Amino acid sequence: MNPVTAPIPVVTLKIERRSSHPWIFQKMVEKPNTRIAPGSVVDVHDKNGLWVARGFYNGHSRITLRVLTTKQEELVDAEFFARKLSAAVAFRRDTLKLDEVTNAYRLVHSEADDLSGLIVDRFGDTIVLEFFSAGMFKQRSAIMDALRIHYPAARFYYFAEEHVGKQESFDCRPPEPPPPDIITEHGLKFRVAPGSKHKTGFFVDQRDNRKSLSEFCSGKRVLDICCNTGGFGVYAKALGGASEVVGLDLDEQALDMAKQNAKLNNAQIRYVQADLFAWLRDIIPNGERFDTVILDPAKLTRDREDVESALKKYCDMNRLALHVVKPGGVLLTCSCTGLVSESDFLESIRRAAWQAQRTIQVFRITGAGADHPFLLHVPEGRYLKAVFCRVE
Numbered sequence: 001m002n003p004v005t006a007p008i009p010v011v012t013l014k015i016e017r018r019s020s021h022p023w024i025f026q027k028m029v030e031k032p033n034t035r036i037a038p039g040s041v042v043d044v045h046d047k048n049g050l051w052v053a054r055g056f057y058n059g060h061s062r063i064t065l066r067v068l069t070t071k072q073e074e075l076v077d078a079e080f081f082a083r084k085l086s087a088a089v090a091f092r093r094d095t096l097k098l099d100e101v102t103n104a105y106r107l108v109h110s111e112a113d114d115l116s117g118l119i120v121d122r123f124g125d126t127i128v129l130e131f132f133s134a135g136m137f138k139q140r141s142a143i144m145d146a147l148r149i150h151y152p153a154a155r156f157y158y159f160a161e162e163h164v165g166k167q168e169s170f171d172c173r174p175p176e177p178p179p180p181d182i183i184t185e186h187g188l189k190f191r192v193a194p195g196s197k198h199k200t201g202f203f204v205d206q207r208d209n210r211k212s213l214s215e216f217c218s219g220k221r222v223l224d225i226c227c228n229t230g231g232f233g234v235y236a237k238a239l240g241g242a243s244e245v246v247g248l249d250l251d252e253q254a255l256d257m258a259k260q261n262a263k264l265n266n267a268q269i270r271y272v273q274a275d276l277f278a279w280l281r282d283i284i285p286n287g288e289r290f291d292t293v294i295l296d297p298a299k300l301t302r303d304r305e306d307v308e309s310a311l312k313k314y315c316d317m318n319r320l321a322l323h324v325v326k327p328g329g330v331l332l333t334c335s336c337t338g339l340v341s342e343s344d345f346l347e348s349i350r351r352a353a354w355q356a357q358r359t360i361q362v363f364r365i366t367g368a369g370a371d372h373p374f375l376l377h378v379p380e381g382r383y384l385k386a387v388f389c390r391v392e
Contacts, residue, residue: 225295245270314352
């Protein structure tokens with residue numbers, strides 16, 4: 001005798017569904033007559049009563065609906081997650097062939113892999129899940145079971161940032177963090193510590209940019225501003241053959257990890273714990289200059305109201321960075337603030353160059369690695385901007 005399946009709750013829109021974007025905001029959704037628990041799977045009907053989608057509902061969240069499928073016959077169950085995750089793994093393994101380059105990469109990039117509200121990163125035998133929605137958090141067992149099929153030796157860690165848990169009304173209590181692991185990338189080694197405060201443990205999105213940057217470092221003096229756990233600096237020294245590398249960051253914990261990463265790769269790097277604004281202002285009058293400078297600050301805002309302030313800060317940072325680049329040198333400047341568009345970021349760099357009285361030739365603009373794809377109708381997935389400049 002087959003078990004009786006509970007009917008899927010229905011949520012009705014105030015509008016006709018004319019967009020393919022997977023986010024549907026609170027103001028577009030009728031309040032259900034009966035309470036639906038945050039993260040429940042629901043059927044979505046438009047204002048005319050037509051079935052349009054199936055996905056996660058959360059009446060507490062500004063993103064009230066996250067569409068997972070527009071196929072009425074497709075259930076959101078364990079098989080659904082197994083299919084989506086198999087496709088995501090195959091893209092990284094078979095199409096991108098990332099296993100030939102590294103054992104650390106993004107496995108799931110949220111909406112781009114049809115799994116809105118979920119990020120999954122692989123670090124060797126450790127797989128880290130980051131939840132941005134109550135729905136994905138509820139499905140964590142099904143997600144981990146599906147991933148074990150492809151990575152049977154994996155150990156799992158999961159988390160959600162505190163502000164996400166509050167916005168989405170779920171209580172994610174992470175398990176005990178796994179011990180730090182060592183991953184490889186383009187022949188280099190890095191220690192990764194999931195459960196630290198640095199995202200999922202390591203910035204795999206900059207992998208290709210680190211390699212590209214190393215091409216401009218042979219015999220050069222290199223300054224890595226906001227060096228975090230040392231990725232760019234290690235590439236510059238160990239792969240690029242820089243004569244000298246200085247890593248600058250305010251975060252003591254990050255610098256401790258950076259020093260370990262330098263040692264793993266037999267790279268002699270000098271690290272400085274300081275605020276970038278104060279440190280740069282101190283060295284500029286002394287005439288200290290570098291051939292290659294990297295500026296890769298952390299995300300500056302999550303709030304649309306603060307975008308103008310963030311752009312001003314990017315301008316201030318870049319102005320100071322430009323002052324310490326030798327004529328003919330290279331500046332790689334980055335923004336991982338998703339709310340800042342590429343055009344606005346470029347404008348902030350233009351203003352910085354004008355204020356610093358430097359001329360810059362932009363010769364390459366990139367983003368995150370190919371394991372961080374984005375959908376054209378979901379531009380929010382394209383967050384990282386990396387601008388390579390020659391400075392005169």
